[in-house]
Amino acid sequence: MSHLFETEAFLAVVEEASFTAAARRLGVTKSYASKLVVRLEDRLGVRLLQRTTRQLTMTEAGRAYFERCSDAMRAFHEAEAEATELQTSPQGRLRINLPSAFAVGYLAAPLAAFKLRHPNLTVEAVLADRKVDLLAEGFDLAVRIGELPDSSLIARKLASVDRTICASPSYLQHRGTPRQPEELSAHDCLLYAYHAAPTTWRLKGPARDVAIEVSGKLVSNHGELLVEAACQGLGLVFSPLFLTVQSLRQGRLVQVLTDWRFPLSISAVYPNARHVPAKVRLLVDFLVAHFERPPWADFG
Secondary structure, three states: OOHHHHHHHHHHHHHHOOHHHHHHHHOOOHHHHHHHHHHHHHHHOOOOEEEOOOOEEEOHHHHHHHHHHHHHHHHHHHHHHHHHHHHHOOOEEEEEEEOHHHHHHHHHHHHHHHHHHOOOEEEEEEEOOOOOOOOOOOOOEEEEEOOOOOOOEEEEEEEEEEEEEEEOHHHHHHHOOOOOHHHHHHOEEEEEOOOOOOOEEEEEOOOOEEEEEOEEEEEEOOHHHHHHHHHOOOOEEEEEHHHHHHHHHHOOOEEEOOOOEEEEEEEEEEEOOOOOOHHHHHHHHHHHHHOOOOOOHHHO
16 A cells, blocks of 8 residues: 555545545545554554544644645645646747758748747757757757658658759759769769768659769758759759759759659657657647648649
8 A cells, every 4th residue: 555645544534634524535435544544653653643532633743744744745736737737738948959941941930830829838949950869968859851760769740852953054054954863973963961971862763763973062061052052053952842942933943853853751759758748749730730731842
């Protein structure tokens, strides 16, 4: 039997001034409520209640124990209520890791809307394109693009996006338009430093997949910089559509090898836990709904 239940029985008896009323409150029999108090006294080695046929009186030790335990039990119930409230009404801090270019272009507005819905929540958005360790670095949630390694993290898909090859009209006029993936090796390619293999472009085509070795003299860890370099005519860029769609619509870029691309998933990931915090669950649900039809869908 839990020692806590023995203490609850004692507190109920004192507060109700009756074993019968205390038993009713606890949902046990009167004899069992009495037994619980006796067990408590035996365990503590001290009498807490003086019992007569007419009344119950606390001993000096019983009064001191009652006062201390009443405060402790009140704090215990308040903690339980607070934990339950946090599951339904998020508050506190929500620390999230976001890929920088995607966050600026596509997450700033939905995060602002989410924050307005939950004014008691403090959102800390850390932009970094490296793969952070959520648990070690204290993050509640991350948005990741691309393949997810096997891990203990829970992943929920937000959207899909293709990585496609684009170039400026001026570059293609000067250097020609590649018609087959193998021709990419003869072109200036703009390289993303955070790819696992920046000089290997993996493409999925109508009937086969290829891995083409490319080269170039501009390498960066920032996708938007590479896209702008492509707009300026410096070479071909192999980039997710969410970074190139605006330039494609403006005519600053055009897609080449349109039958060849590489699909990516955009996912929310968070630590595996028995009870996912409400703040995490609500944000993930909000982002899933927001990206039901992503802004780049017409170029997908």
